[in-house]
Amino acid sequence: MAQVWKCSGLRWSAEGPALVWDGGRRSALPWGKRVAFAVPEGGVRTCVGARGHVCPVGAVVPGRSTGARCEECARLDRAHSVAADTIADDPRPYRVYLAWFGPGMVKVGITALERGPARLLEQGAVCFSWLGTGPLMAARRTEELLRAALRVPDRVPYAEKRAVRSALPATEPERAAELRELHARAVALTGWPESLRPEPCQVADHVGAFGLEAAPAASGEVVELVPGGAVRGELVAAAGPDLHxxxxxxxxxxxxxxxxTGWELLHPGPGPAECAFPAREFTREPDGLF
Structure with missing residues (x-):
C-alpha cells in the first residue's frame, strides 16, 4: 500500500519556505524543486482539529475551505486568537505594520515583536514597514485609528493579492512609494496612544525572498483538491501560503x-508536468480601448 502523508501547511523562516507534515517532518522548497502529490481515489478531506487537539467527530470539510476546520473546531481555534481580538491581557510587546501587496493594496496589522517579519512573509506582503511598537491594546488602538482616519483596511483577500503578483512595479522604489506616503500620513495623525513608540519608515522588500523577479507570470490558481487529482510541477516562486x-x-x-490540509496525500508517480485539479484563470482588465 502506498504511503500517505498529511500536510500541516507552509512555514517561512530565514532559510525560505518549507512544507510541514504531520509529525513535524519538513520539506524545504528551494526554487526549481519538483513538487508532486496526488489525492487518492475515494479520498475524503477531514477537519484538522484545533490547538493541538484532533476533531472529536472527524468531520468532513469542503474542498474549497482554506481553514480545513469544522464550525466547532474553527470556533475553538479563534477563542484565544490575537487576530480575532479575543485577547486583551497579552503582556508581550507588539508591532504595528503597514503591508503592501500591489498597487492600491495596503493593509495595517499587528504582530508580536518576538515574531519579527514572519507574519509578513506568511501573508505574502510584497513589501512592508513597521509603524510603531508597544503594548497589545495600544497597537490595537493604533490599528483602529488608521482604519477610521485613513480608511486603511486590516485585510486584503488572498485572491486579490495573487491576481496582481505577476504585474508588480519593476523596481523597489516604485514598490515602496505607496507605503512611504501612507507611513508619513499615519505618523502625522493625532490621537496615537502615548504608550506606542512610532518607528521610522524603513521599507523591506520581499520580491527576492519570494522568487518573483525571475518567475514566469501566473496564469491562474487551483480552487480545490479533489479525489483522483494530482499536480506535478517545478517551484518557481512562493509567497505567503502560495506555491507558484x-x-x-x-x-x-x-x-x-x-x-x-485535511487530505491524505501520496506520491503520484512519474509523469509530465501538469495540474489535474480544478483551477481558474486570472482575469485582467484590458489595457485600454482601441
Whole structure:
C-alpha cells in the first residue's frame, strides 16, 4: 500500500519556505524543486482539529475551505486568537505594520515583536514597514485609528493579492512609494496612544525572498483538491501560503497550500508536468480601448 502523508501547511523562516507534515517532518522548497502529490481515489478531506487537539467527530470539510476546520473546531481555534481580538491581557510587546501587496493594496496589522517579519512573509506582503511598537491594546488602538482616519483596511483577500503578483512595479522604489506616503500620513495623525513608540519608515522588500523577479507570470490558481487529482510541477516562486508551480500549459499555476490540509496525500508517480485539479484563470482588465 502506498504511503500517505498529511500536510500541516507552509512555514517561512530565514532559510525560505518549507512544507510541514504531520509529525513535524519538513520539506524545504528551494526554487526549481519538483513538487508532486496526488489525492487518492475515494479520498475524503477531514477537519484538522484545533490547538493541538484532533476533531472529536472527524468531520468532513469542503474542498474549497482554506481553514480545513469544522464550525466547532474553527470556533475553538479563534477563542484565544490575537487576530480575532479575543485577547486583551497579552503582556508581550507588539508591532504595528503597514503591508503592501500591489498597487492600491495596503493593509495595517499587528504582530508580536518576538515574531519579527514572519507574519509578513506568511501573508505574502510584497513589501512592508513597521509603524510603531508597544503594548497589545495600544497597537490595537493604533490599528483602529488608521482604519477610521485613513480608511486603511486590516485585510486584503488572498485572491486579490495573487491576481496582481505577476504585474508588480519593476523596481523597489516604485514598490515602496505607496507605503512611504501612507507611513508619513499615519505618523502625522493625532490621537496615537502615548504608550506606542512610532518607528521610522524603513521599507523591506520581499520580491527576492519570494522568487518573483525571475518567475514566469501566473496564469491562474487551483480552487480545490479533489479525489483522483494530482499536480506535478517545478517551484518557481512562493509567497505567503502560495506555491507558484510551472505545471505545464501557459504560465505558472498558483497553489494555496492551505487547500492541502485535511487530505491524505501520496506520491503520484512519474509523469509530465501538469495540474489535474480544478483551477481558474486570472482575469485582467484590458489595457485600454482601441
Amino acid at each position: 508551480l510551472a505545471a505545464g500549459g501557459r504560465g505558472a499555476v498558483v497553489l494555496d497550500t492551505r487547500l492541502m
